[in-house]
Amino acid sequence: MASFDKADIEKLIDGVLPWPATQDMLKSSKDEDRFDKYVEIMQARVDFEDPILLPLTPMLFIVNDNGSRVVKCRCGQCFGDYRVNWKLSALIYVRDDEEKMEQVYVGREMPDPGWIQLREYICAGCGAQLEVEAVPRGCPPDFEFLPDLDTFYRDWLGRPLPDTCEFKDATLDQINEWAK
């Protein structure tokens, strides 16, 4: 079973690992300790102390914040319960007319805002652009991934988390609150 130095994995993440070494990683059997090394690397790079449970994206992490599983940006900005689509706790900027659209796409490269809108999800803490959606009006935001964390840790990694949490999408609970 292959195993790679943490330093090489860091270089890979930063896009500076030489191509032969990258090819080696691509072709080798996957290293069983990669997840733990990756989490260690990311933990050292974020601006918070809460232990990372899952790197949701390169910028967003599900963390254990004093017993609560919440999503945090690498800057520490909190987006709440990981079972609620984190986008509901983000800032959003929507390009839904030509004036806003042409700041990104000019001339013949501009999509038609009657067909599609660009939704930019921004971190209120650091101003990072976390995701962009290109969808027609009416499309609920994609909840890209709702992990089954307990199954993952208990059955796949073989080390259950100290507490459990129901695997459910709680996004509509938040919407219902707003609708009151």
Added chain:
Amino acid sequence: MSATASTMTSNTPLRDRMHANDEAFKTTGSLFGLTALTRKEDDPGTYEAVWHILSNLCNTAWATGCKVSSSPIAAEGGDALWGLHTATGEAVCISRGISAHAGLLSDMIKHFIELGYEDYPGFKQGDIFENNDPHYGGIHSPDFDMCMPIFYQDKLVAWASCVSHVSDSGSVTPGSIGFLNPDCYSDGIPISMERVGEHDAFYPWYEMRIRSRTRTPDFVMGDARGRLAGCITVRERLHEVLDKYSLDFVLDAMNEYVEDSRRYAVKRVKTQTVPGRIRKSQFKDLAMKGKRVLLAKQDIDCMFNLPMDLTINADASVDLSLAGASGTVPFGENISPTALKSGLMMGYSHVVGFDMFNSGPTTAWNVEMPPGGSWANPYPVDYQAASGVAWAPAVTWLSNLYEVFGRLFQMRGFVEEMAAGSGSIMTAEFAGINQTGMYLTGLTLEQASQGSPARGYSDGQNSAWCIYTPEGDFGNAEVGELYYPILFLGRNVAPDSGGFGKFRGGLGHTAVWMVYNTPGLEYQCGDAGMRSKTVGNHGMYGAYPTVPDRPGYGHKTNLKELIEEQKPLIHERGGPDNPAVTSKITAELAEDSAVAPFVTPEALVDYDVIVHPISGAQAMGDPIERDPESVVNDLNEGWTTQRVAREIHGVVTTQPNGHVAADHEATAKRRQQIREDRKQRAVPFKEWWLEERKKVEAQENMDNAVRVMWESSMRLSPEYGEGVRKFWNLPEDFTFTPDAG
């Protein structure tokens, strides 16, 4: 007594064996009931050697068949595939080529067995069976699927299969990308689950039908002979393998390769992804209103909803749903579920199960039948639905798979396996008299070499990849010029065509053609998965998706004069606000930003020019995190512009010695300013949601095509519709209302 896996013999009817295999999989969780891979365990060296021999014989068939074919699509582009299957139809291994078809060929063989063809007309050595009919599992009429039983010692022991994409399918419009076909009756020549030959030869009436019902019969028959030559190659080479390694060993090993591959894919899901639920929306446009169409009902614009809802279970099996898929369209962009699943097998092989490419990996998928009456499951609700270019919505949907698994690999730290989404596929076909006086129609292969998706550690590669074929080969320009009455004036990397992100997609290219030596040539700018009014929903980790497809052309130009005066011609596309077709030449009709797809309103003539862009792939990551040196490199290569560098990537440059260089200090300040600007102009999601829900309810600034799409999506998938209503807090009876008529 019905057969079970343990009571089956080579004399058991194939249909009973197939059903016993299904039952064994259900009860044991292993294909063919193979709880142990004994051939692999007992003799791993021979097991591995035979695998490579079988793979190689398929590739030999590909090389042979493509050359026999002689059509530019196969001979130059390799747009074909050969496969070897078990006696019950499972694909064991396949050749290089259009790998998207492996599942389709497997399902076709199973379908022949299920329909009782073993009893009538029976299977024997030298029989040739074909299908291209979507009502019976085919994908679209130009893709002719063939299979031939392989007998050894008087037993049917395997199948050889092939698909090739013919240059003309005999559909209502010339060529093979029938996006304009209004119904299945216009889709072209049907081969509906037929035996088309015996004793290694086609029936005379098969050839007569092709000669009377396709526009390029020599090429179409050439493809048929190529398919046959390749299948015979598979059969004869397999006989040699059976002679050398024994029938028992090879047949056992063939089953084990399929199960082995299933285990590999399941293990890879378990060790490299995370269980949970994934949702990815995707949309694509088909704007036809006001264009040249065939029937009045086609004077409309359409939008497709292409959703992917995927659950990875605790046992690493995968559930997949297309709930929310929108309704059929009166064009050739509908696909049968069988064909869609075959595409899924290809996509999955790219992102997960590629060690041994065969039927194994996708058997761990539970694919929910797409909503009846949707583009993904048209029959029987819309029995007349056309599928002339069924790949169009399918590959656009499949692009989701790359991003989705890219996200999952990232979560486990396997950054080297990550990929963003694919680009779009816009085709070019010509029809007319060529320079030799011969009528010719067919597909160029420009679209078969796009940019590749951004990786987790680097940009994608330029013009080196294609979602539907690993060949990634657009063929030689000179060969294209031999067949079609065109001259290449340019084939250039297209700047800024790979989205904008920390890592960009590989860039696409633009072909610039001058029409020459023809009394008239029709240019069909086709839809095989393009977007022209929209962009892909591929803003992965904050990137901007790649740009829409917008071709150009000039009719009755001044190119002849420019050539005679030895003045510069048009060799590239020009900037988005400075298109070459209107700034470098003059033309009576100049279109610099046409909304695709379309057929030119009238035939093009000598010295007319076509500017046909091919998409780059998708990017990933916040654009202001792109390495300034990468931006500078792109500037110096002419692959991006100062506007994009400064406004989107936040890179400030200087030009000390004629070469652009990054001003790192100014760039850091600019990027910080961009972050602040973002925070200033954005609003809390709740604030936006409160206003946006009113606009959704009022259906404000929503093109009719969008409303038509939502109406059908919510009607065909009530639960999905309920989710949309609940998210926007809409009334229980709310529905989107398309324009009357």
